[in-house]
């Protein structure tokens with residue numbers, strides 16, 4: 001297995017890892033983590049797994065809830081992400097971070113009380129096999145929380161509709177499943193999960209300010225499209241300048257919906 005997965009269109013190298021970390025520290029994603037944590041209903045002493053833990057923000061919060069008598073394991077295939085997670089969680093002895101692939105976990109069956117998997121499955125080809133593997137390592141009665149985004153339903157106020165469509169087509173190619181939420185319920189059911197519930201978590205920004213989720217996202221998308229030769233430097237500047245103008249006109253609008261699925265292993 002490669003250390004850094006090139007999952008269809010994204011490599012989680014040091015630069016991307018830092019950029020993901022910045023995006024995930026915004027208040028919008030902190031709120032999403034709080035919802036995920038609440039849905040998992042963790043207890044002191046639990047053994048928990050964060051699948052594709054990235055920069056370690058969620059695994060740290062999970063570890064704080066389960067306390068020193070618990071065990072929080074974060075796994076990821078990106079060295080750069082694991083480095084960030086180690087920096088973040090170094091002071092918590094109940095955290096273990098491992099370079100493991102979610103598709104083949106070196107863990108015995110029925111081990112974990114709870115599993116979180118946020119923004120990872122969109123990069124995975126064989127979702128049935130991946131969810132079967134997560135079901136295998138979860139204890140009967142254990143809870144799983146899976147969070148994914150409907151990137152095809154992202155809406156924003158722009159004067160440049162054709163350009164925006166071209167850019168979102170490129171974004172579509174970055175993930176294997178850019179609108180995975182529509183398929184997650186049957187996938188979870190077929191992997192043996194029951195009591196499946198779903199909650200929508202919209203990310204809405206009405207200002208284009210540095211430090212909010214969408215400003216980082218649109219800038220990152222412009223950079224990615226430029227790097228891939230999909231748009232020119234002028235087009236990137238025009239696209240972003242329009243958002244600055246919208247902000248000045250109090251007309252900026254961005255929304256994308258995340259979906260938090262929770263389920264129990266029967």
Ligand SMILES: C[S@@+](CC[C@H](N)C(=O)[O-])C[C@H]1O[C@@H](n2cnc3c(N)ncnc32)[C@H](O)[C@@H]1O
Pocket residue numbers: 005007012020024051052053054055056057058075076077078081100101102103117118119120123124
């Ligand atoms: C968009 S980030 C999400 C990080 C984290 N779950 C969060 O929500 O903050 C996706 C992460 O999934 C990891 N990943 C992708 N494919 C993986 C696989 N097959 N096994 C484990 N981790 C994987 C990537 O390296 C990356 O850190």
